[in-house]
Amino acid sequence: MTSPFARFCRADRLxxxxxxxxxxxxxxxxxxxxxxxxxxxxxxxxxxxxxxxxVSRRIGNAVVRNRLKRRVRECYxxxxxxxLPTGAAIVVIARNGAGNLDWATTERELSAGxxxxxxxxxERQRAQGRPRG
Numbered sequence: 001m002t003s004p005f006a007r008f009c010r011a012d013r014l015x016x017x018x019x020x021x022x023x024x025x026x027x028x029x030x031x032x033x034x035x036x037x038x039x040x041x042x043x044x045x046x047x048x049x050x051x052x053x054x055v056s057r058r059i060g061n062a063v064v065r066n067r068l069k070r071r072v073r074e075c076y077x078x079x080x081x082x083x084l085p086t087g088a089a090i091v092v093i094a095r096n097g098a099g100n101l102d103w104a105t106t107e108r109e110l111s112a113g114x115x116x117x118x119x120x121x122x123e124r125q126r127a128q129g130r131p132r133g
Contacts, residue, residue, distance in 0.1 A: 038090065
């Protein structure tokens with residue numbers, strides 16, 4: 001039997017545009033060479049962190065876009081979810097060239113982005129006097 005954190009199910013996803021826009025307007029932002037990240041605390045679900053992925057047609061054809069989304073989800077499932085506090089939400093937007101990255105480079109960039117965003121959010125919360133969740 002697998003643990004619920006070993007899977008990436010529907011409850012782990014940001015599903016509608018309102019959720020994406022809320023993070024993009026009010027969350028912490030980080031930009032790497034091939035990805036833009038938005039990160040914030042998700043008040044709708046305090047038990048799990050959630051992921052949203054945006055990959056436009058500029059990245060490549062459907063095969064390239066879907067492969068990139070699978071890689072981002074898998075990296076989140078294996079590594080990023082453990083790095084984020086429960087109740088966090090992250091949006092990953094692919095930029096030009098992201099579809100050409102190999103697995104190791106994708107994983108390295110996503111991990112660096114998640115670390116940078118977590119530090120930013122921790123600094124914000126310390127400045128506001130809130131304990132980290």
